[in-house]
Every structure is written in C-alpha cells, then in structure tokens.
Amino acid sequence: MSHFAENTYWIAVAHLPGWKVERINRFIIRVTHENQMSWSDFFALEKKVWKEVFAFSDKELGDLENVRNELPKLAFIAEQLTNEGFIMIPLNAQEYPQVLKENLKTRHAPPVVYIKGRKGMLQEDAVAIVGSRKAGQAALDFTSKVAVKCATESKVVVSGFAKGVDKQALESTLEAGGKSIIVLPQGILTFQSGFKKYYEAIAGGDVLVLSTFFPKAGWDVGLAMARNIIIYGLAKEIYVAESETRGGTWEGAMAGLKRGRNIYTRLPKPQEKNANLKLLEFGAIAVDDNGNATAPPRPLPARLFESSDAVGVSEDQGRFESGENVRHVEEEILRLLEKGAYSSREILLALNLDMDGRKISRFLKNHPGVKTTGDKPLRYTRNDQTTLF
Amino acid sequence: MNRQHAEKELLRLFGFEAFYDLQWEVIEKLLAGKRVLFIEKTGYGKSLCFQFPATQLDGLSIVFSPLIALMRDQVRSMQERGIRAATINSNQSPDENESVISLARNNQLDILYIAPERMENAEWIRAAREMKIAMVVVDEAHCISIWGQSFRPNYRRIVNLVRLLPKNFPVLATTATATPRVQQDILEQAGGDLILVRGRLLRPNLRLFVVPVNSEDEKFLWLASHFHRIPKTGIIYTGTQANTEIYANWLNFLGFKTAAYSGRLDPESRKGIETEFMNNGFDGVVSTNALGMGIDKPDIRFVIHTQVTQSPIHYYQEIGRAGRDGREAFIILLYNAAADQSLPLSFIDGNKPPAAKYDKVISAVKTALMSKHEIVRAANLKQTHVSVILADLVDQGIVNEVEARGRKYFYNPNAGPLDLGLYESLRREQYLELEKMIAYTGIETCRMQYLCEYLGDERQSPCGVCDNDSKKRIGVVPSEELVEKLKNFRETFFPVLEVETTQSCLVNGVAAAYYGTSNVGSAIHYSKYEGGGDFPDWLLRLTLRAFRKHYGGEKFDMIMYVPPTESGDLVKNFAEKVAFVLKIPISHQLIKTEATQPQKVFQSSISKRHNVRGKFGCLSMEEIEGKRILIIDDIFDSGCTIKEAGKCLSKCGAAKIAPLVIAKTLGGDL
Known part of the structure; x- marks a missing residue:
C-alpha cells in the first residue's frame, strides 16, 4: 500500500x-x-x-x-x-515537523499538515513574530528588525498572514532575502491570490504556505484563532511585537507561557496602550526594539514586598523551587490581586508557582481578603475591605 | 446478486438473454467492490460490463472515455431503454452540461460519460465532490501508458483519482489494445490492486493484406486500379495532414467521393464529415489517425494505410475500427520498403524536444505563474514542443498544473532534476516496435496471428483469410493510361489555404505547391535567401494555373501584396507580374505600420500572431472600400500574416479578400 x-x-x-x-x-x-x-x-x-x-x-x-x-x-x-502540487504530511510521516509534536503534544498537534513550497523549510529553525492586526508603528518597526535579524541568521520567520505584524514580518523577511512560513487561517485550496502574489518566492523555495484545516475551508474567525497555536507550535523562538489583552496573540502567548516556553516580548514605550507589560508580568521575556534581551521594566509583583530580595531576579530563567521556602506565597498573591482580577491559572503563571490549580482555588475561595468576580473562568481579586490595609 | 438473478435483470433492462462468461466474471467482481482491468477486443461487449453494474449500484457510475461519438451513441441507446444515462462533453452547450451536472448532483443519474479532459475542469471537480459516486470506469485504459500507442497526459489525473478512491470501491479499466508491457504499466499505475481479466484479441473477420510498392506514385496507381473493387465505406489513413488532401483529391479526381479529414479542420467541418461518413455518404474518408477516436461506426468495410504505422499496436488500434459488426472487412497496407520508414522514424525522433528546450521551459516557469500560451511566448518555442515538455514536466513532478483563472503551471521547489533517461529508453523501445511493424510487412505466415501474438494473446490458429493464408495477392499493375492520369493530376493539384473566419472577408485561397514536396521550395529559397533575384517565371506560370483552377472566372478589382519584412521587392515584383498577366490593377496601399520581425524567427503561431498583430495599415481607405481583392504572398505557413492583413483590409471596407501564394508549408506548426 x-x-x-x-x-x-x-x-x-x-x-x-x-x-x-x-x-x-x-x-x-x-x-x-x-x-x-x-x-x-x-x-x-x-x-x-x-x-x-x-x-x-x-x-x-x-x-x-x-x-x-x-x-x-x-x-x-x-x-x-x-x-x-500540495503536499499532505500526516502525523505519522517522517517529514512531519518534530517541533510541532514537541511543542503541541497530542493535545494540539495537527493530524495533517497541508503545504505548498519547499518542504525542507519545516526542518529549519523557525522564529514566530506575532502581534496585533492594528499594531502601532513601534511594533511594526520591531517586527521588521526581528525579521531582518532572522534573515541574516538564516532562521525561518513564521507568521499568520493577517494584517499588521503578520504581513510586516513576511514582507520584511522577503525583502531581507530571508525565508518565511505563512500559516493560513483557512484551507490551503482557498489561497489562490496569495499563491499568485508570492509565486516567485514559493517557486524559489523562500516561502512555504501551510494550513492545518480542511483544504476547502474558507477564512473564519475560529480558524484564525486556531491557527495561532500552530504558529507558536512551529517556532523555536516567539517574539511578541504587540499584544492586546484578548485575541489570538494574547491567547497564544499565554498558552505558550503556560507550557513554559520563552516568549520574547517587546518592552513597550511608556505611552503605549497594549498588553505587552502584562505579558511580561506573566513571565514573558522583555526584549528591546531590536529584539535583544533587556532587563524587565520594573521588578515583578512577586518582588514588591519584603523578602523578595531573596528571590533570584533572573525571572527569564523561569526556575523556582518552591521548597526553598523563601517565598511568601500568600503575600505575593495578595499583592498581585491588588492590581486586578486574575484566574487561578494566570496567578500560577504570573508568580511561576508550582502548585495545583485546585488547591490554590480552594485557598483563594476561603481567604477573607479575596473575592471572586463573575467571569468565566473564575477570577479573583482583593475585596474592598482588605484593600484598606 | 447471483448470475441467474442478474440475467433476469439483464433481460428486463437491456433485452439480452445472458452474459458471456467473461462479462459475468467482470460484473460479479465489480458488484463485490473489486477493481478490474478487462482486456477484450473491440465489438465484444465490454460496455455492458459497466453499463449493467451501473444500473444495480447505489449511486452514480462515472465513465471516462475519450470517444465522444461512442459516448453519445451509448447514452442514446440506454436512454431509449429507460436507463438514466447522460454525457458531459465539449460538443454540448454549457447549459446542457450544466443540467446534466445538476441531475448527477441530485442523484437522478445512474451512469455519466465524461471525457478525460473534464478532470482538468475546476467546475467539474467542484461538482463531482457533491455527487454520490458508486463506480469509476476508465475506457480506453491503454491511454494511461506511455508505452501504448496513444498515451494521453490527461489520463494521469484519472489514475491519481483511482488510486485515491477507497479500496472497496469498484473500478473498471477496459481496453482492446494492450501489449503485455502496457498491461503491466496499467496494473502498476493503478496502484497494483486491479484484477486482470483478459479475453482474446483475434478479429477473425478482418482480412489483412500488405501491398508492396516501389514508389509513392505506385500507391496512387494501386488505388486507381483497385479502389473501385473494395466494398464501401471505409477509411484511408495517411501519414501526414498534407497527404490527406492530396490523396482525397486524387480519389475525387478519379471520380470517387471522398473527403480529407485531419486535426487541422475546424470542429464544424470535422463534424460535417463525420456525419456524412456515418451515413455512408462517402466512398471513403482520407484521414490522419485523428479520425476514429470520434467515430462509432460498426460497418466500416475497409481500412487502407498509405503509410506504415509506428508500431503493430498503432496498426491494430487503427484497423480495429473496421468490421465491428463482425462482418468481413478489408485491411490493406500499402508499403514502400525503400522510403516508408523515414516518416515513422521522424515521428519517433521528433517525439521529444531536445534537452535545451526543456531547460528553457523550466527557466520560464520559475519566473511567474503562467499559462501554456504565456510560456510558449516566454520561451519562444513551438506550441507542440511546449505541450510535450509541460506534460513531461508535470509527469515528473517538476511543475504542477493549477487552476488559477485558467490552467497555469506552478514550479515545484521540491523537484528533483529532470530525467530525460526515461524518454531515451522509450525511444529505444519505439525503434524496436517499428522494427516489429516493418517485420509484419515481410512475414509469410498468418498476419492476424502475428499481431495477436505481439499483443500477448495466447497462440491462435491462423485466421485463414489474410493474404498469406489465402494466398491471394493484390499487387500494383500500372497501366500507361493510369500513369498519364496521375501526371495530369499532379500538374493540376493545388493546396487550399484555409483561412476563412467570421472576423474578416477572407475566403479560402490557394497555393501553387507545397513548399517541401517539390522544387518550388528550393526555387523560392534561392531567390529569397541566396540572392537569386526575382522568382523565376515558371513559378509565375504555376501560380497562375493555381489561380485559374481555384478561382475560375471570378472577377477581382485589385491585386495587393503582403509588404516585405526583409526580402525586398520580390513579392511586389511578383505581384506586378501577376497583375500584368491577369490585367487586374495593382495597389501598393497595404503597408506595415510598424516593423515586424521575419515570421520564421518565431517558433509558435502564438508568437507569430503577436508579431504581426495590428501591424498592417492601408494608406487610403477609399481605394479599398467595396473592392474584391486578390492578395499575393510568397510563402504561407501559419497563416497569421494573411489573416492579419485580411483583418486590416476588412476593416478598411474590402468586400472580399482572396489569397494567392506560391507555396504552402507542410503542417504549419500546430
């Protein structure tokens, strides 16, 4: 057979x-x-x-x-x-990108990947540049710089073919003579105009188009969201140019953080209104306008109080041993909740706690200084009384 | 369903009492969801092997067949029996096809015949995805194989489809012409799970003769002395398009009613000839192998070849069109051992363009997403070459055909290097096949036996009716009278230029000779390219004879000529002489508004057309309005120049434009 x-x-x-x-x-x-x-x-x-x-x-x-x-x-x-000339790569094929299996596991690895282009690109080191469709100029410039850096380092840039950051990533990569994977928010048979537009780059082996959806599926919000996880999955490094508090970039970055991945996030200018800082609070790694690692803008909330000096500052290494008993977990949580409402998952992420989610929920529900908000998932914040302290 | 029950159904639906054993063997397998390759001779009843299951299976059976006429006839006879059958093909209007598709979508059809090229039609593919399909049939399955005599690249998609259909899905491939090698190729390409059912290919009612001749003239003379004794009607196959015209003219000159048929004719003329032929309106049709694929005529009484075919399988396929009703049919091959090998050899050698042309196409395809026409222009190659090259590149996975507002060619960045070795071994194989065909002309044993053995049949007893078995020979006995007649014919046969279109007032014109078959070509070449001065007067006399023969006493108001590109005043001087003799005023008003390049630089008619498009103009419209114009040129090749000049003159108000040229090239470039 x-x-x-x-x-x-x-x-x-x-x-x-x-x-x-x-x-x-x-x-x-x-x-x-x-x-x-x-x-x-x-x-x-x-x-x-x-x-x-x-x-x-x-x-x-x-x-x-x-x-x-x-x-x-x-x-x-x-x-x-x-x-x-589309190539189908099923889960059990040799050519199936190992990085997808490692990053997404059984839970999210797509059963079949449909591609057009030079398939060898799937085995090369890839960098995802993600960000909002309505990203500002600073984010676009950042995207461009990271793309050029990738091109010079012979890394593949993965992006999602949306407006804003995605398109910028693709264009800057190609201008710099680099290579790019386009992850489609639709079936691969519905991308005719794109194939025409990027014909030379595809035929020349510089662009690979990839989709994980039913080949005839048209564009769809749901697919666009589902596509983000594939972008994160394909990349070894992830750069966030600009994120809002909801939407694909945010969801993808949070999911990535949860899996312990390095999410490099552009340190925003003070006047910028976006969620980059929030991502940094949750453990993303700050990078400057050129995509180089930089110190975080201010200490993380966990270190705002008392014995925080005993905690290693190198948050980007992301390793805490809960047994070291230097942490005052309760205080850290309460500090965090002063700033807003967070779900138990977000709290675990933000404080990089190695705790069972249910345990922390139980603890919070019973805590007199904490109240829940009606959102789903359940979010926690300080109740008014205790903020009087 | 057992056989007894099936035969009850057979009687009810088709009016037959029983299946042949082999038919039932095939049908039983199909009904059980198996895949079958069925090799049986023409006229056996292969079609019933899929028509019957189609009526029994739940869903639509799709039959891929290249034979439009065959599809039409089978559909008609099934419809008459109340079976829900239909066909989609290019001869039907888009509306008709559309309504058939909607029937198929709504589960209101049992059997649908389509041409293989339909698989290249995006709309069809879209529609097919919504149909409930029960079985796929691949008729003329030998077209799958490049080792066969009529490989068709568009069968590739059918093969892919067959391989991708689920395993318990019934598939039938049928053919009447498969050598063991072709058979093996079909089995392998289809994915290896076809069950072979093979019948016998012997056709006992075909009487095979070979007539050795010593010259092309003797073929003409043989026809003159024997054609009246052969039962009508039938087909005379020639090796070239030009010869269809010459032979048809000769037979008509002798008083028979024949027509010349080739791929060069427009669809309307082709259909006209086919219809007339079906109604026995001709003594014979003189044709290239283009005729036959579109014809379903059971009572073809003879097939004469004036040119030996490339291989025994080509031959078996072409003669197989005769005597499908089971009655006697005469199969005659006229063979000149001294000269007739060169044409099939040139076919074999010319089959594949040289490697450099493949490279040109590949480089072109890498730069942009292009259609075949665009590639022809970008690479400046003959259209026939580009077609062959693209088919090979697609076959090797170097380019892919994609649907992007028409068919485009997409370079595959994963492609390996081009492998021309395959075509080298194909060529070697074809030389061997030609040798076997040549051997056929010389054997002294049963000819049918020879063909059947070649096709891989079990050993048969001699047919008893071929020339070798019956010891009947029909040789050439030239009489002086006939020789004189032929000479007479040769001097008065002039090639017709088919340029009539609806877009201009051009009428079909005439040439004094073919460029390559006489000394006319070399005389023109001498004047044009070797500084030999004006065209000689004998060319003028010949051209005037052609004029008289073709146009008779027709009146013309004016002579014009095609303005030159690089050969100076040769054509102008020639036209002036014609004008002087015919006493028709000459006009110098037709000019080129922009420089053109010599047409011979361009390899395809697409480029040639582009070279001259919009490049003609008239100095004075008044002079031309309402005039009947004789337009003169030296060489007629693709016809692009004459057509463009005709368009220009039509725009200026000419009433009629009649072309007269010295020589017509053989075959154009298409």
Whole structure:
C-alpha cells in the first residue's frame, strides 16, 4: 500500500466533524501505531468490528460511518491536492515537523499538515513574530528588525498572514532575502491570490504556505484563532511585537507561557496602550526594539514586598523551587490581586508557582481578603475591605 | 446478486438473454467492490460490463472515455431503454452540461460519460465532490501508458483519482489494445490492486493484406486500379495532414467521393464529415489517425494505410475500427520498403524536444505563474514542443498544473532534476516496435496471428483469410493510361489555404505547391535567401494555373501584396507580374505600420500572431472600400500574416479578400 493512496483517508480522519484535535490524535495513534493498521484496512472493517475491537461509542461509530460514505468525494479533493502540487504530511510521516509534536503534544498537534513550497523549510529553525492586526508603528518597526535579524541568521520567520505584524514580518523577511512560513487561517485550496502574489518566492523555495484545516475551508474567525497555536507550535523562538489583552496573540502567548516556553516580548514605550507589560508580568521575556534581551521594566509583583530580595531576579530563567521556602506565597498573591482580577491559572503563571490549580482555588475561595468576580473562568481579586490595609 | 438473478435483470433492462462468461466474471467482481482491468477486443461487449453494474449500484457510475461519438451513441441507446444515462462533453452547450451536472448532483443519474479532459475542469471537480459516486470506469485504459500507442497526459489525473478512491470501491479499466508491457504499466499505475481479466484479441473477420510498392506514385496507381473493387465505406489513413488532401483529391479526381479529414479542420467541418461518413455518404474518408477516436461506426468495410504505422499496436488500434459488426472487412497496407520508414522514424525522433528546450521551459516557469500560451511566448518555442515538455514536466513532478483563472503551471521547489533517461529508453523501445511493424510487412505466415501474438494473446490458429493464408495477392499493375492520369493530376493539384473566419472577408485561397514536396521550395529559397533575384517565371506560370483552377472566372478589382519584412521587392515584383498577366490593377496601399520581425524567427503561431498583430495599415481607405481583392504572398505557413492583413483590409471596407501564394508549408506548426 503506497503512502499516497492513504491521503483520502487522512483527510477524512483529520477533520472528523465535532472531534477535538486531541481525540482525533488519540484515534490515529490507536489505529496506526498501536494496531499497526493502514487506514484502508481500518475503513474496510465492518461497523461491528469497529465496535468490538475499538469500543467506540455509538456517536463515534456514527461519525466514522458517515465519513466512510464521504470517502469517494474526498478522493476528488485528495486528487486535486496532488495534482496542484500540495503536499499532505500526516502525523505519522517522517517529514512531519518534530517541533510541532514537541511543542503541541497530542493535545494540539495537527493530524495533517497541508503545504505548498519547499518542504525542507519545516526542518529549519523557525522564529514566530506575532502581534496585533492594528499594531502601532513601534511594533511594526520591531517586527521588521526581528525579521531582518532572522534573515541574516538564516532562521525561518513564521507568521499568520493577517494584517499588521503578520504581513510586516513576511514582507520584511522577503525583502531581507530571508525565508518565511505563512500559516493560513483557512484551507490551503482557498489561497489562490496569495499563491499568485508570492509565486516567485514559493517557486524559489523562500516561502512555504501551510494550513492545518480542511483544504476547502474558507477564512473564519475560529480558524484564525486556531491557527495561532500552530504558529507558536512551529517556532523555536516567539517574539511578541504587540499584544492586546484578548485575541489570538494574547491567547497564544499565554498558552505558550503556560507550557513554559520563552516568549520574547517587546518592552513597550511608556505611552503605549497594549498588553505587552502584562505579558511580561506573566513571565514573558522583555526584549528591546531590536529584539535583544533587556532587563524587565520594573521588578515583578512577586518582588514588591519584603523578602523578595531573596528571590533570584533572573525571572527569564523561569526556575523556582518552591521548597526553598523563601517565598511568601500568600503575600505575593495578595499583592498581585491588588492590581486586578486574575484566574487561578494566570496567578500560577504570573508568580511561576508550582502548585495545583485546585488547591490554590480552594485557598483563594476561603481567604477573607479575596473575592471572586463573575467571569468565566473564575477570577479573583482583593475585596474592598482588605484593600484598606 | 447471483448470475441467474442478474440475467433476469439483464433481460428486463437491456433485452439480452445472458452474459458471456467473461462479462459475468467482470460484473460479479465489480458488484463485490473489486477493481478490474478487462482486456477484450473491440465489438465484444465490454460496455455492458459497466453499463449493467451501473444500473444495480447505489449511486452514480462515472465513465471516462475519450470517444465522444461512442459516448453519445451509448447514452442514446440506454436512454431509449429507460436507463438514466447522460454525457458531459465539449460538443454540448454549457447549459446542457450544466443540467446534466445538476441531475448527477441530485442523484437522478445512474451512469455519466465524461471525457478525460473534464478532470482538468475546476467546475467539474467542484461538482463531482457533491455527487454520490458508486463506480469509476476508465475506457480506453491503454491511454494511461506511455508505452501504448496513444498515451494521453490527461489520463494521469484519472489514475491519481483511482488510486485515491477507497479500496472497496469498484473500478473498471477496459481496453482492446494492450501489449503485455502496457498491461503491466496499467496494473502498476493503478496502484497494483486491479484484477486482470483478459479475453482474446483475434478479429477473425478482418482480412489483412500488405501491398508492396516501389514508389509513392505506385500507391496512387494501386488505388486507381483497385479502389473501385473494395466494398464501401471505409477509411484511408495517411501519414501526414498534407497527404490527406492530396490523396482525397486524387480519389475525387478519379471520380470517387471522398473527403480529407485531419486535426487541422475546424470542429464544424470535422463534424460535417463525420456525419456524412456515418451515413455512408462517402466512398471513403482520407484521414490522419485523428479520425476514429470520434467515430462509432460498426460497418466500416475497409481500412487502407498509405503509410506504415509506428508500431503493430498503432496498426491494430487503427484497423480495429473496421468490421465491428463482425462482418468481413478489408485491411490493406500499402508499403514502400525503400522510403516508408523515414516518416515513422521522424515521428519517433521528433517525439521529444531536445534537452535545451526543456531547460528553457523550466527557466520560464520559475519566473511567474503562467499559462501554456504565456510560456510558449516566454520561451519562444513551438506550441507542440511546449505541450510535450509541460506534460513531461508535470509527469515528473517538476511543475504542477493549477487552476488559477485558467490552467497555469506552478514550479515545484521540491523537484528533483529532470530525467530525460526515461524518454531515451522509450525511444529505444519505439525503434524496436517499428522494427516489429516493418517485420509484419515481410512475414509469410498468418498476419492476424502475428499481431495477436505481439499483443500477448495466447497462440491462435491462423485466421485463414489474410493474404498469406489465402494466398491471394493484390499487387500494383500500372497501366500507361493510369500513369498519364496521375501526371495530369499532379500538374493540376493545388493546396487550399484555409483561412476563412467570421472576423474578416477572407475566403479560402490557394497555393501553387507545397513548399517541401517539390522544387518550388528550393526555387523560392534561392531567390529569397541566396540572392537569386526575382522568382523565376515558371513559378509565375504555376501560380497562375493555381489561380485559374481555384478561382475560375471570378472577377477581382485589385491585386495587393503582403509588404516585405526583409526580402525586398520580390513579392511586389511578383505581384506586378501577376497583375500584368491577369490585367487586374495593382495597389501598393497595404503597408506595415510598424516593423515586424521575419515570421520564421518565431517558433509558435502564438508568437507569430503577436508579431504581426495590428501591424498592417492601408494608406487610403477609399481605394479599398467595396473592392474584391486578390492578395499575393510568397510563402504561407501559419497563416497569421494573411489573416492579419485580411483583418486590416476588412476593416478598411474590402468586400472580399482572396489569397494567392506560391507555396504552402507542410503542417504549419500546430
């Protein structure tokens, strides 16, 4: 059985309607890895065998049966992809970027990556430059500088083909003779104008276009959000030019911080209104306008009080041992909550605490000086009484 | 479904009592979701092997077939039996095709015939994704293989589709012409899970003859002495487009009714000839191998080749069009051992352009996303070459065809280096095949047996009806009378210039000779490029004869000539002489408004057209308005120059523009 002939099945499996990525990945691992089956073998099985061997729920069986009936139609899409020179890289392929598996794990690694361009680029060191669609000039200049730096260091720049920082990253990289991966917020078959515009760079091996979505899917907010995680996943280093407190950049950066990744964030000018500082508070690493590491603007909240001098200042190394008992966790938390409302996850991140989330929730709920806000997820802040202290 | 039950259905739906054993073997496998390659001779009933399952399977069966006429006829007869069949093809209007597609989408069709090139149509692909498809059939499956006689690059996408369809999805590939090598190639390309069902290719009703001749003239003479004795109607295959005209004219000169047919004709004329041929309106059609693919005529009574084919498989395919009704048909090959190998050899050698041209195309493709036309211009190569090169580059994965407002070619940055070695071995193989075809002309044993063995059939008993088996020879016995007749014909045959379009008042013109087949070409070359002075008077006399033959007593108000690019006043002087003899006033009003380059610099008609487009002008419109104009030039090649001049004169108000040239090149460049 040739690898090529499995492509139709991969399309079917990768985009099982209503299945989360993690569920799909576990399913893939079970069939292709644990049971060592090809998809054509799997889909040749009868429904009752599926039920017996894999113990699928009735809902799952229904989904699989539906997708089996769709296979002839999907064959036309697989054929079009092949004919037009798109490459499909499934999770279990050699060429699947190792960095995606490492960064995103089973939870978020895309089951199939669709690309057009020089596929070797996926194995090269990549840097993500992310930021708002409405980024200011300072952020755009920063983006440009980081892009040029990447080009001179022969690193690939990953960006998301949105307005603002994304486009700037791409253009500056190409101008500097560098290489770039465009991660699409849509299916790869719906990017015609882009292929035309970047034809020479793609044909010349300087631009790689990548999508993880159903090939015919049009642009969609949901896809644009989901695309961000792929950008973070592909990159070894992540530079944030400008973030707002919500949206793709913020979510992606927070998720990255949670996984303990180095997020280099541009130190904003005092008059700038954005969430870069907030990211720095949560553990992002400050960099100057040229993308070089710099000292944080002010001590982190954890060090505002009393014995904070005993704590290592090198926050960017991100390593605290909770057993060192130099930390007054309660005070640190209360200090932080004076500044606003934070979820337990955000608190753990901001203070780099190695604690169980439920434990801290319990602690906060019972703390007389803390109140909860109605948001979801639940956020905590100081109650008015205690702020009188 | 068992056979008994199936045959009940067969009787009800198709009116047949029973399946042949092989038919049932194939059908049973398809109904069980298997994939089959079925090799059987023409006329056996291969179509039933997919038509029947199509009526039984839940969903739509798609039949890829290059034979539009065949599709049309099969669809008609199924519709008459109440079976939900339809076809999409380029001969139907977009509206018709659109309504067929919507039937297919709504599950209201059982069987849909489409041409393989439809897979290159983005709209079709879009629509197909919404259809419930039950089976795919690949008719004429030998077109998949470059080792066959009629490889078609557009089958590549069908092969890909077949490989990508789920494994338990029924697929049928059929062909009547596959050597063991082609068979192997089809099996491998389809992904290795096709089950082979092979019948016998022997055609007992075809009577094979070889007529050895010693010259081209003897072929003409043989036709003159034997054509009236052959049952009608049938096809005379020639090796070149020019020869279709010459042979058809000869047969008509002898009093038969024939037509010349080739890919050069516009679709309307082609269709006209096909229809007339179907209705037995001709004694024969003289054609290149272009005729046959579009014809579904069971009672073709003869196939004559005036030129040996490139291989026995080409030959078997072309003669296979005769006698599909099972009745006797005559198959005759006229062969001149001294000269006839050069044409197939040049086909084989000219099959692939030299490596440097591949490089030119690759460099062009890297710079921008272009269509084939744009590449032809960017690389300045012949269109035929660019087509071949692009097909090869696509096949090797060096470029991809993409749909971006029309078909464009996308360079693949992952491509490996171009491998021309494959084509070298293909060429060597083709030399061997040609040798086998030449051997066919010389064997003294059963000819049908020879062909069938070549095609990989089990050993057959002799056919008993070929010239070798029946010991009947039909040689050439030239009589003085016929020789005289032929001489007479040669002196009065003038090539027609087909330039009539709806966009100008141009009418079809005439040339005094073909450029390459007589001393006319060298005489022109001597004057034009070797400083030989004016065109000689014998060319003038010949041209005047062509004028008289073609235009008869037609009246012209004015003679004009195509203004020169670089050869000075040769054409002007020539036109003045014609004007003097015919006593028609000459006008010097047609000029070039902008310099052009010599047309021969350009390799394709696309570039040639571009070179002359909008470059003609008239000094005085009044002089031209309402006039019937004879326009003179020396050489007619792509026709671009004459057409452009015609367009200009039409705009200026000319009533009629009639071309007269000294020589027409063979084959143009398309």
